[in-house]
Amino acid sequence: MTDSVKKPYVIGIDxxxxxxxxxxxxxxxxxxxxxxxxxxxxxxxxxxMAALSGAIKALIEESKxxxxxxxxxxxxxxxxxxxxxxxxxxxxxxxxxxxxxxxLLSEATGLPVSLTNDANAAAIGEATYGVAKGMKDFIMxxxxxxxxxxxxxxxxxxxxxxxNAGELGHVVVRRNGxxxxxxxxxxxxxxxxxxxxxxxxxxxxxxxxxxxTLLRNYKEEEITGKIITDCARQGDKMANDIFVExxxxxxxxxxxxxxxxxxxxxxLFGGLSQAGDLIHVPTAKAMNDNLxxxxxxxxxxxxxxxxxxxxxxxxxxxxxxxx
Amino acid sequence: MTDSVKKPYVIGIDxxxxxxxxxxxxxxxxxxxxxxxxxxxxxxxxxxMAALSGAIKALIEESKxxxxxxxxxxxxxxxxxxxxxxxxxxxxxxxxxxxxxxxLLSEATGLPVSLTNDANAAAIGEATYGVAKGMKDFIMxxxxxxxxxxxxxxxxxxxxxxxNAGELGHVVVRRNGxxxxxxxxxxxxxxxxxxxxxxxxxxxxxxxxxxxTLLRNYKEEEITGKIITDCARQGDKMANDIFVExxxxxxxxxxxxxxxxxxxxxxLFGGLSQAGDLIHVPTAKAMNDNLxxxxxxxxxxxxxxxxxxxxxxxxxxxxxxxx
Numbered sequence: 001m002t003d004s005v006k007k008p009y010v011i012g013i014d015x016x017x018x019x020x021x022x023x024x025x026x027x028x029x030x031x032x033x034x035x036x037x038x039x040x041x042x043x044x045x046x047x048x049m050a051a052l053s054g055a056i057k058a059l060i061e062e063s064k065x066x067x068x069x070x071x072x073x074x075x076x077x078x079x080x081x082x083x084x085x086x087x088x089x090x091x092x093x094x095x096x097x098x099x100x101x102x103x104l105l106s107e108a109t110g111l112p113v114s115l116t117n118d119a120n121a122a123a124i125g126e127a128t129y130g131v132a133k134g135m136k137d138f139i140m141x142x143x144x145x146x147x148x149x150x151x152x153x154x155x156x157x158x159x160x161x162x163x164n165a166g167e168l169g170h171v172v173v174r175r176n177g178x179x180x181x182x183x184x185x186x187x188x189x190x191x192x193x194x195x196x197x198x199x200x201x202x203x204x205x206x207x208x209x210x211x212x213t214l215l216r217n218y219k220e221e222e223i224t225g226k227i228i229t230d231c232a233r234q235g236d237k238m239a240n241d242i243f244v245e246x247x248x249x250x251x252x253x254x255x256x257x258x259x260x261x262x263x264x265x266x267x268l269f270g271g272l273s274q275a276g277d278l279i280h281v282p283t284a285k286a287m288n289d290n291l292x293x294x295x296x297x298x299x300x301x302x303x304x305x306x307x308x309x310x311x312x313x314x315x316x317x318x319x320x321x322x323x
Numbered sequence: 324m325t326d327s328v329k330k331p332y333v334i335g336i337d338x339x340x341x342x343x344x345x346x347x348x349x350x351x352x353x354x355x356x357x358x359x360x361x362x363x364x365x366x367x368x369x370x371x372m373a374a375l376s377g378a379i380k381a382l383i384e385e386s387k388x389x390x391x392x393x394x395x396x397x398x399x400x401x402x403x404x405x406x407x408x409x410x411x412x413x414x415x416x417x418x419x420x421x422x423x424x425x426x427l428l429s430e431a432t433g434l435p436v437s438l439t440n441d442a443n444a445a446a447i448g449e450a451t452y453g454v455a456k457g458m459k460d461f462i463m464x465x466x467x468x469x470x471x472x473x474x475x476x477x478x479x480x481x482x483x484x485x486x487n488a489g490e491l492g493h494v495v496v497r498r499n500g501x502x503x504x505x506x507x508x509x510x511x512x513x514x515x516x517x518x519x520x521x522x523x524x525x526x527x528x529x530x531x532x533x534x535x536t537l538l539r540n541y542k543e544e545e546i547t548g549k550i551i552t553d554c555a556r557q558g559d560k561m562a563n564d565i566f567v568e569x570x571x572x573x574x575x576x577x578x579x580x581x582x583x584x585x586x587x588x589x590x591l592f593g594g595l596s597q598a599g600d601l602i603h604v605p606t607a608k609a610m611n612d613n614l615x616x617x618x619x620x621x622x623x624x625x626x627x628x629x630x631x632x633x634x635x636x637x638x639x640x641x642x643x644x645x646x
Contacts, residue, residue, distance in 0.1 A: 172575065256579075260494075
């Protein structure tokens, strides 16, 4: 991954709508130190840059790695453009419009910076260290605060004509459906993200006020993807039905993605994917039910083998070896 | 395109649900002789192979090119697999299951044969001779008897893990919508193919029996895409509304495709695309209405610059230079 002129460490940053997780990574892919700050706490971009660069410098110092040994910073962020270094119109981040993120962080830290879509970073991580190792054609779907995707075609990450390929979370799955932060209605991420499944749970509870369910033990505004998962694991029928509906919508969308790039596998990543069979079984069924004979039963649906935030940190960090 | 050991001519075959058009092509891309047979006339595959190989040999003889000067045969066909040479489960062809088409035609003609999806062949033709020349990322959509697609990513035709990438005509645009020949419901080609727009016209006529329209001058079973086009060009409101509905459905689907591969352009090809502004204007509007800011107004919607059957023949023939 590195040659002799490279410095021995890189920094990977996973910039999410809720948290910004970052870590120092060595040449073998070990995360030797990590920390995070709250993204939503900094509506002002300058405040955020000061907090992030300060926390990174502190981590470099505490870990005794030293800034002279850092080759650069790689970032995975929503709507990040690999070609320009900008974050452009990200619906789930506090800063609007076009943000020259790589340039600003490079100025604040004194280190070279490269960035890509957060889901692309996860896909790079999966291709380098995870279940997609050796695959030339696969699609990574991240089920987080939003829904993202990173697409490998012919052994390479797909960037498209302008660096913006792979916005599968905004493919419309219900015409005139739920309002999405992107301005459109009925996007995949309105249904299969952590926030999407909570919206579905609220609809189920509003439409059926009598059937007993553990979900009624919580205030409506307290319900999270984790609570729905816990209830379903205790055998709660409504919580299970919410997963079946969520997985069905996801599987229907995946079938359409297969018709585009005919991948060897689709890899699920992120909080909701960790619900295991609860989400994987209905997703795989709906995907295969909606495929033509030429594809049916051929496409593997896999769970990411990289753990939590580290996958995104590792993927993002891989970018920084090229700096 | 050729080196010194290549023979100076190739044969390109455009195998469609209705017609099989074929031509002899020289090194500069001139179609020096061409002919066609009726695909639907041969429900038995052996009869078809005999008719096609006979017609090809006759054309070679009549044109005085001579079989010794033919480098090989390239074929564009529905559901054709570049890797295997098979046609697999093609909904719009008379022969079911998996047909070893390249092998059979090679045995019948004594010439080497390579084949790809008909829409892929059209995309290769467009990239080599047409409006997509020089583009690294574009999507070709063919609006014929069915709806096909050929996708260029990073300067190469996208084949996917198994050669079956680019079946965008079977992306579901209306969940539980019209029955498709592929077994699924609501596929794009049920709405935006030549047969799809006729189904829409029948629905319009069935739902509104009073508004005057030129379409009522025809028996229902006589109506074709061309008749709807002619009526719309004469200012007929219902015929125009049918195009608006068809273009809207197409544009909504194209917006989703843009979110996948972020192409520089989408090129429309085939009978229905020749209706010009009637189809292009509502398609472009619906596409842009359904794109996020990062894509809006950036993706060109182009009409193929290659004429009719020749585009597919040229695209298919290009495959045969590699034999």
